[in-house]
Amino acid sequence: MSKKTQEELDRWSKEVKRGAVTLAILALLSKKRAYGYEAVKLLDETMSFLALEQGTVYPLLRRLEKRELLKSEWDYADPTKPKKYYAVTEEGLKALGAMTQTWSVLSREMRDVIMEVE
């Protein structure tokens, strides 16, 4: 792959990731609540393409909480490691449903277009 192609791929990947990350976090947390570190690892394991690091995940969790798509609860069961658990709110589930629908349409249409190219 040429340097120019690599640059274009990097730029495009960044844009795709930016759009996908909110959906990915909401989808993962809708299945099971998770605390920060757990969410970072979960995203790292299941969404390798996104290659999300803590520097991206934590601020995003806080932003989504502020926008009331996520709610949080502290768990002090292990006092050496208090955990802030994040879960999806009702509003978050509605947003997730809408985003999933749009994403499905987008990916189906993209697949059709790409197949034509191939």
Added chain:
Amino acid sequence: MSSSDPLELIDQYLDRVRIYLPLDSEDVIVELQTHLIEEAERIGGGTMTAGSAMMAIERMGDPKNVAHEYAGSGKKVGPVPAEYVAPLSRMLIVLAGVALALIVGAMMIGATFSDLFGFGIENWPFSIPIMLFINITIILVIIGGISLLDRSKPLTDKTTLESLFGIGVEGFKPKTRWEAAGDLVMGIIWGVILLLPPVVALYTDAFRVFYIYVVVFLLLGAARGALFYLFGENNFNLSVEAILSVVWIGLALILVNVGFPVQYVYVNQGGTWVTFDMLEFFQTNEIPFVPFDLIWAFVMFITVAIAVWRIIVSSMKITMHLRAGKGIWWQGNWGERRRLRKPFWKRVLGDQDSIQEGTVYHDGYMDSEESQ
């Protein structure tokens, strides 16, 4: 000076992050702390070592970038980079607050402004903020040079600049439970002492008219201490603190004119305790300098300066909490910083119970987080 204790390394690193975060960001610190411990344990295969902690810290990155990512919307102000806006403004507010507190305290004891604008500032209370300003400017210039040497420091060591920014963090720290307990206990003790008839007998005639108001104020101060001890820092308690500080300034206006409150002391004469008139002693012995009113003015100056500082801090914190949508009342936290490392006395005496199987850390954490 990096430690070999992994928890101390994490603690030192988080101290650096804390400097760049806005006030009231302790939940962010706790979240990062848990992340670092778990990451260090993962890297160490279940056991945290100094090496694994250092690797986890290095993966997290530069403290000011981490704090900036968390703070989110930090914006550059003039030539100040976004990540420095919070610590710098906090430090400047502390310095301005100290200056204001000293000036109001000076006005209370009758120091004049006459020399202030002609640069002939000889009144010592005014010279303090000016000296502070000049010295801080010099320090900032020196620090600019020293910061160049800080570049090779490990991530866990504070830079010189961060040590200076630390003033801002300390200045706004919530009251500790010990301080609150001190307010409560000392308020009651002094309130009761000032009410005792043998003590009342020592007052000047002028103070005898007002001492009951001082007692009431001390008892109200004790109630404030109880509120902070039980419920930590919240908007209601901060409002109580601000109102009491305003009341004290009003009371101090009267008291400073009343003069030194004690005229007599007890002396033992042939086995019996009698009162001895100090003022008369100075006058009859023709001692030219009577220090009592000066001492009293100094006491008033200090207490009023503290009251002004408390009003400034309380007002800022109340506004900040209201902006965060916290309302008036919640179970607040205290100023005890959660220390991950084992306290010195436990290290000396040994505290085997607190060391868990498979992990090497101990935590001084107390359940003081806000429940809201």
